[in-house]
Amino acid sequence: MEKEILKNLQSEIKNYTEEKLLPFWIQRTIDIEKGGYLTHFDEFGKDSGTDEKSLIAQTRSVFTYSQAYRHGFGGEIMKSMAEHGVKYLLEKMWDAENGGFYWMMDRAGNPTNKQKIGYGHSFAIYSLSEYTLATGDPIGLEYAEKVFDLLQKYAVDTNYGGYWEFFSEKWELMGPGAAGGDRKTLDVHMHLMEAFTTLYEASGKEIHRRKLKESIEILIQKVMHAEYGTGIPQFWANWQVAPQIKFDVVWGWDRFAEGGQKASSEDNTSYGHNSEFAWLLLHALKIGKFDTNEFKTNIEKAFYHSLNFGVDWEFGGVFVEGSHAGEVFDKEKEFWQQAEMLIGMLDAYLFTKNEKFLEAYQCIHRFVFDKMINYKTGEWWPLMTREGEPIWRHMSHSWKINYHNVRSMILSFEKLGQIIKED
Amino acid sequence: MEKEILKNLQSEIKNYTEEKLLPFWIQRTIDIEKGGYLTHFDEFGKDSGTDEKSLIAQTRSVFTYSQAYRHGFGGEIMKSMAEHGVKYLLEKMWDAENGGFYWMMDRAGNPTNKQKIGYGHSFAIYSLSEYTLATGDPIGLEYAEKVFDLLQKYAVDTNYGGYWEFFSEKWELMGPGAAGGDRKTLDVHMHLMEAFTTLYEASGKEIHRRKLKESIEILIQKVMHAEYGTGIPQFWANWQVAPQIKFDVVWGWDRFAEGGQKASSEDNTSYGHNSEFAWLLLHALKIGKFDTNEFKTNIEKAFYHSLNFGVDWEFGGVFVEGSHAGEVFDKEKEFWQQAEMLIGMLDAYLFTKNEKFLEAYQCIHRFVFDKMINYKTGEWWPLMTREGEPIWRHMSHSWKINYHNVRSMILSFEKLGQIIKED
Numbered sequence: 043m044e045k046e047i048l049k050n051l052q053s054e055i056k057n058y059t060e061e062k063l064l065p066f067w068i069q070r071t072i073d074i075e076k077g078g079y080l081t082h083f084d085e086f087g088k089d090s091g092t093d094e095k096s097l098i099a100q101t102r103s104v105f106t107y108s109q110a111y112r113h114g115f116g117g118e119i120m121k122s123m124a125e126h127g128v129k130y131l132l133e134k135m136w137d138a139e140n141g142g143f144y145w146m147m148d149r150a151g152n153p154t155n156k157q158k159i160g161y162g163h164s165f166a167i168y169s170l171s172e173y174t175l176a177t178g179d180p181i182g183l184e185y186a187e188k189v190f191d192l193l194q195k196y197a198v199d200t201n202y203g204g205y206w207e208f209f210s211e212k213w214e215l216m217g218p219g220a221a222g223g224d225r226k227t228l229d230v231h232m233h234l235m236e237a238f239t240t241l242y243e244a245s246g247k248e249i250h251r252r253k254l255k256e257s258i259e260i261l262i263q264k265v266m267h268a269e270y271g272t273g274i275p276q277f278w279a280n281w282q283v284a285p286q287i288k289f290d291v292v293w294g295w296d297r298f299a300e301g302g303q304k305a306s307s308e309d310n311t312s313y314g315h316n317s318e319f320a321w322l323l324l325h326a327l328k329i330g331k332f333d334t335n336e337f338k339t340n341i342e343k344a345f346y347h348s349l350n351f352g353v354d355w356e357f358g359g360v361f362v363e364g365s366h367a368g369e370v371f372d373k374e375k376e377f378w379q380q381a382e383m384l385i386g387m388l389d390a391y392l393f394t395k396n397e398k399f400l401e402a403y404q405c406i407h408r409f410v411f412d413k414m415i416n417y418k419t420g421e422w423w424p425l426m427t428r429e430g431e432p433i434w435r436h437m438s439h440s441w442k443i444n445y446h447n448v449r450s451m452i453l454s455f456e457k458l459g460q461i462i463k464e465d
Numbered sequence: 466m467e468k469e470i471l472k473n474l475q476s477e478i479k480n481y482t483e484e485k486l487l488p489f490w491i492q493r494t495i496d497i498e499k500g501g502y503l504t505h506f507d508e509f510g511k512d513s514g515t516d517e518k519s520l521i522a523q524t525r526s527v528f529t530y531s532q533a534y535r536h537g538f539g540g541e542i543m544k545s546m547a548e549h550g551v552k553y554l555l556e557k558m559w560d561a562e563n564g565g566f567y568w569m570m571d572r573a574g575n576p577t578n579k580q581k582i583g584y585g586h587s588f589a590i591y592s593l594s595e596y597t598l599a600t601g602d603p604i605g606l607e608y609a610e611k612v613f614d615l616l617q618k619y620a621v622d623t624n625y626g627g628y629w630e631f632f633s634e635k636w637e638l639m640g641p642g643a644a645g646g647d648r649k650t651l652d653v654h655m656h657l658m659e660a661f662t663t664l665y666e667a668s669g670k671e672i673h674r675r676k677l678k679e680s681i682e683i684l685i686q687k688v689m690h691a692e693y694g695t696g697i698p699q700f701w702a703n704w705q706v707a708p709q710i711k712f713d714v715v716w717g718w719d720r721f722a723e724g725g726q727k728a729s730s731e732d733n734t735s736y737g738h739n740s741e742f743a744w745l746l747l748h749a750l751k752i753g754k755f756d757t758n759e760f761k762t763n764i765e766k767a768f769y770h771s772l773n774f775g776v777d778w779e780f781g782g783v784f785v786e787g788s789h790a791g792e793v794f795d796k797e798k799e800f801w802q803q804a805e806m807l808i809g810m811l812d813a814y815l816f817t818k819n820e821k822f823l824e825a826y827q828c829i830h831r832f833v834f835d836k837m838i839n840y841k842t843g844e845w846w847p848l849m850t851r852e853g854e855p856i857w858r859h860m861s862h863s864w865k866i867n868y869h870n871v872r873s874m875i876l877s878f879e880k881l882g883q884i885i886k887e888d
Binding site: 191194195196198199200201202203204205212213214215248249252253256257259260263264 | 614617618619621622623624625626627628635636637638671672675676679680682683686687
């Protein structure tokens with residue numbers, strides 16, 4: 043692809059991020075009175091008043107502002123915004139009695155759900171480590187390590203391997219079914235890899251590198267489809283595939299059929315998630331100084347599956363999900379898959395030098411910039427029709443926030459720069 | 466078996482333990498000057514002067530005196546002897562910087578090997594928990610829990626399951642081969658089950674019960690021979706059987722051929738160890754209030770293998786080891802297998818009500834009392850010919866000490882009492 047085109051894409055990202063996206067958050071997310079971040083905004087960017095602060099949204103926000111600061115986006119205010127969130131996490135959300143973070147708070151600062159959830163704790167490690175890397179303040183890493191230790195103690199299944207994910211306030215394993223205590227998920231294991239990568243980057247400790255390597259092995263040997271290299275969402279304790287169900291404690295807005303199962307509950311994979319997996323794996327291998335060649339096939343399978351089946355060459359963007367063999371089940375366009383595909387397609391190009399990945403990048407970039415960004419506010423629509431009409435209209439809530447799209451903008455900007463320089 | 470016979474066996478145990486065995490230790494093990502226990506005694510019971518105090522011998526001694534005290538053997542002095550050893554463990558052998566216990570000390574109180582060894586830490590948990598159960602002093606359980614937490618953090622293989630066993634001073638996983646960093650063993654997993662049982666008995670915490678259950682599952686699903694139910698000594702990371710080799714850091718006096726492998730390195734099992742496994746499993750199921758029926762077949766296989774192939778009906782006692790299918794490779798008589806078979810055969814009788822197990826008990830009991838006990842000192846010979854002539858002649862060193870035989874005497878006494886009462 044011509045350098046001029048790539049440079050234009052880069053400028054478009056930079057201008058939008060500095061002038062629209064980060065200002066959206068700078069103007070409205072700090073809760074001066076009660077601490078932490080306000081995270082619920084309607085289609086006009088107005089505080090929707092929802093009385094909750096979730097572990098996910100608070101930690102992801104800390105990550106966003108820390109990463110922006112470390113990568114030179116958003117200016118000095120990013121640092122103070124990150125500090126503000128860390129203070130809230132440690133002073134209000136940390137469970138000093140049992141260790142770990144509460145899952146949900148009301149705005150006044152009272153915990154409303156004290157359960158210990160693996161997904162939330164992976165983001166606690168990720169964001170607190172990034173905070174220390176960005177600011178040099180050691181308190182982030184100190185708590186990231188505490189959370190790491192708690193997961194090793196309470197979450198690991200020492201027989202079948204991998205991590206359990208749903209616990210009571212006191213870290214007792216929850217019961218089966220919707221309570222989640224009999225299942226293991228792709229999501230948690232992928233985000234633990236992501237978290238341990240940044241933890242190791244911040245600590246340099248052998249144990250963090252060792253557990254990072256093991257998390258990669260879990261994903262490759264147990265979680266990813268042996269033939270297609272695509273992600274399988276849910277498993278039983280022994281790593282047999284389990285039907286994908288909705289949990290009582292959700293961490294996203296996945297849509298389920300009546301009865302709480304996915305329509306194709308045992309043959310379902312997400313293109314955006316697979317692309318995210320592959321670029322996170324590449325990043326983990328780089329930070330851990332592991333041999334990338336060992337995982338070449340896995341990385342290529344994930345990237346090519348996303349490229350071959352996920353990209354909507356007609357209307358732009360990436361579809362939601364489909365079968366491992368390739369057939370698309372859900373052709374709508376959700377915000378986070380677009381964000382992860384942008385990073386993934388650039389990494390895939392850098393890894394394979396196949397121009398088709400740059401074309402895919404461009405196809406999704408245009409969908410994002412031409413349709414998904416709601417320029418009236420600066421944030422993204424959460425869910426659109428295949429053609430690009432908004433279906434959901436909120437700008438943020440506990441499961442949307444800004445981690446996917448800000449990270450995508452920062453990393454896409456840098457990776458485009460790398461491609462311009464290398465080619 | 467007639468009650469009179471059982472009662473006589475019981476008296477023989479009680480008299481010997483109170484008048485000979487425990488006095489051996491009371492008279493010579495306390496190191497008043499340097500703390501901890503002296504643990505090296507020659508065939509005359511004289512201090513051999515070996516300049517070492519091992520984690521195994523110190524922790525096992527703490528267990529011995531604590532258990533004796535809890536079960537009403539040996540009188541009040543058992544309590545102060547246990548306290549004396551705990552003090553040494555916590556003040557001299559605890560590595561305050563990295564957590565965990567040093568592996569080896571000289572007599573003066575300097576660590577000579579600071580490696581962190583899983584086997585030693587399983588005995589730290591076991592003995593410190595027993596100490597709190599016996600004395601009510603909470604410091605034992607406090608450190609047992611610290612060690613448990615360290616093992617969960619540093620020793621678990623979160624991909625394949627189970628525990629790694631050989632670490633550097635700073636808990637970094639050791640390299641392959643004789644350094645032990647690429648192998649998992651029956652020994653450590655069995656002793657972790659033993660340790661977690663007593664830890665849970667002392668703490669009542671859900672996490673300890675959960676890890677106890679998982680340790681049982683590891684043993685049943687991965688470690689024990691699928692067909693014969695017998696113990697397989699060594700495995701690779703992924704639980705494929707590995708040839709049984711000698712490690713640089715040893716924890717016993719197993720004999721190996723030239724080059725450090727067992728002669729039948731992939732088909733070798735110990736009758737005494739299998740019997741110990743089965744009775745420890747029964748005890749774990751009882752303390753954890755798990756369903757014994759679920760493991761009935763496993764327990765019976767282990768007991769019957771020991772009974773059918775291990776017992777020497779001609780000369781008495783139990784052989785050292787042989788093949789999983791049954792053939793005996795080593796017909797000598799070692800101290801600890803006798804001790805564990807005594808407990809095992811009584812538990813096997815209580816479990817199955819098959820009189821043959823009582824006959825086996827009697828056969829081994831007679832070998833111990835007629836040949837293995839060196840009445841001149843009160844302790845047992847470590848290794849004898851099949852016929853009962855001493856081969857090795859020391860009364861104690863780092864890998865012998867008193868945990869197997871004192872525990873055997875106490876539990877055999879109690880189980881005989883239970884049989885007398887029940888029948």
